[in-house]
Amino acid sequence: MKKYIAKRFLSMVLTGFLVITATYFIMHLVPGGPLGDAVLEMPEDVQANYMAKYGLDKPVTTQYYLYMKNLLVNFDFGESIVYPGRSINGILEAGIPVSAQIGVQGLLFGIPIGLGFGILAANFRGKWVDYVIMFISLSAISIPSFVFASLLQYFLAFEMQMFPISGWGTFACTVLPSLAYGIRSIGVKARYMRTSWLDVMNQDYVMAAEAIGMSKWALQIKVILRNAISPIVTILVPELALIFTGTFVLETIYSIPGIGSYFVNSVTSRDYPMIMGQTIFISICYIFAMFMVDILYMVIDPRVRLNKKGA
């Protein structure tokens, strides 16, 4: 088992390295540079000064070497080009907790309701409860979150004045964005949970448990839940990883100082160090989440543990 974990860990590190390297070179291959609109009127010599200031006049391979050295030795993502004087580390440190708060609150709201809906729908399969829940989940999945965000903002904040329209600093500010974030999660979780639950319900061992006289509640909790939850873990853990990365549209609509907008804008403005910082952060989150899924699987499902032992 230790060998298995070590193997997974090594492959995790390798994947991370490949992602960083690939991103670095692809990013430099894309046409356009970080000279933004702000410097449109710069004469060529000023532009040259600007490029030299950020080391962009050197060959890409040299830049890559310098970047990686700085990253691995100092754990320094460098300085933003679009936001001069601000370190990527600083921007990430300030923005990640904000994005994560919305994400965590959103999931705290979305996951229990979603799973509950899924279980309910499975138990009332083919009844109106099932249809209503499935209709709600389908809508929650297919309607983009910014539509919910706009709706919530318009009705609850603007018309009824129950919450601030935008801003950051109080808990009230986080309610609407968290709801908008969580709604989508409800839909996905409900559908997955329903399928998984139904799958387990039809297994022979469930019938056997029912036959030996297990109470309805004990059956649901002890037998079905334990078995139905493992597929959910596969989608749950990566989702947990992505809560740190922020949501561009939600953060824009509610003026939340998270990192979502940097992720999108750094690409269009060719802010190379920012693109790298974001990519590295997100890929580490994601790769680590996948690693955790593997480990968790062993804990939840002994069959995985047994199979992998030989492998």
Place this chain on the structure above:
Amino acid sequence: MLKFPVRSKFDFIYKIELLRERNKMNKKRLTAVLLAFALTLGGCGGDSSTTTSTPTSTSQSQVVNQDGGVDGSAGNYDDSGEVIPDAEQYMNYCLTSDPKVLDTTQTNTTTDLVVVANTVISLTRLQMFEGALTAMPYGAKSWDKSDDGMKYTFYLEEDAVWTDGVPVTAQQYVDAFQRILSPDVASPSATIINPIKNAEAVRLGEVDPSELGAKAIDDYTLEIELEYFVAYFMDLTYNPVFSPVRLDVIEQYGSSYGVEAENIIGCGAFTLDEWVHDSHLTLVKNPTYFQADDVLLEQINFKIIKDTNTIMAELYSGNVDRSSVSSVEWREKLIAADLHNYGDYVLGGTYMMILNTEYETNGVKIFSNEKIRQAISSAIDREQAVDFVANGLGIPAQGLIPSTISLDGSNYRELSGYVPMASHEAQDAKELFIEGLNELGVDPDPSKYSINFLVRSTSAADKDIAEYYYEVFKSTIGIKIDIQQVESAVGRDLTMAGDFGMTTVTYYSSTNDPNSLLSPWISSATGNYNHGWTSEAYDTAVATANSSADSSVRLENFMEAERLVVEEAALLIPIYHPMSSMMTAKYLYGFQSEASSFAPALFSTVFTSGR
């Protein structure tokens, strides 16, 4: 290169209809919500239409129509009719992005300047004086000009101090200029101070920074010698780059100067108290400001709100006191609520098309012919373009220079009485185009030609606009345009390489003088558009206008330059001058609205009454 298929004609007609309907219809709430989505979607892709050349000047100027005054009207008045300011004085203002760096030597973006300009004092400030926008004493209490206009001497305000008690001195202004020209700073504003003697040579490292034509004679006397005569030199002095800097403080913080509230020092009417990145900034009144007694506002809350729809909701709810309104729906809603004074202002800029004379299609350098370029201009219905492209917020262009620009204190457009676009509009686009093709000696059938149309933004709104032009050129001339939609960073590379047929851009004037919009097209200009057009006559006209102190000579030559580049050469096809619809809460007084088209808005005169 992405090329998008163009949708059918019906789509376009439908959109025009929809636009008209929208203007007329009295909408129900649901429509508003749906439109809110549309706006949100539009907002994601960035601001509609093209690139801004000089972002320092995106506020407002000339009043077209107005309901109530620019000033508030909800205030409390005493017996003599004087407005009584509120006991609690604060203003909520909105920024559409997080400032990048609050240092006058490092930035030229509107968002940064509106904050930083209120924390420093520039040499002069722009104000209405006897009916004209004039550079008025600020950091300098008076100044002299030599007879040949080549040397200015500024006598500085002796009471001005920095917040740490250090006096503001002439050397600090010189330090600012030298810092702007330094290769290490790579300031985007470096070219603004080009008229100062040796500025360019210092920037290129050819001479020592001490050779710069700006010198501190003593602590309170600043002498600026010019490299070449510029009639509008005083119009540069209210630009925030003409503000002092503290090199000792900058040295202390290094590259983090100006990026956090703690790492900034100021000497203006307000000081930066708090800066939470991407969320808000707070300016508070500076007690050490030399005119602190005249400042009523105690606090300015800048809220960073990127989404247009959210800004409107906050404006409506009174959480933002003043904002421009670009959506027709919100405008109507706000006017109906009657909580704001509104004014439509023509901005000091021009939305235009640029044609590449070297562009080759079907083996023909199609835009090398004047008549063909003029035909493109006459094909455009400017009134319709205002409705469709600018959402109604613009006035059809008469020429390159907008009606907001003055020449030595008088309105340039009125003074010249010249309408360059008139001759194009009188022509039949198709006939003119075919005439041009005949002159080139090529196939005279317009339908055989397809022309690259570069869209430098990936937003849906700009795609719709491109499709509008597709229909315009197809229905008037019969040519086809190939829409090429790219990210702005890619677009810049393409235009610089001359790899485009036609593209659109909005240029804003950085000074209140026609020169700012005319000089980018002289042959020695290293611009962002490799359009292949040069004209000696044009270069001479612009140079003559700029080197003369005689208003009539300047007028004559600017008119000639405008005629050459717009009417005759049709290199540039002005379409409209953008407008801004400003909504100001009725309790807000003292805005210097007219000035803010050419300089960042200064809030030291603002106060509230009856909030």
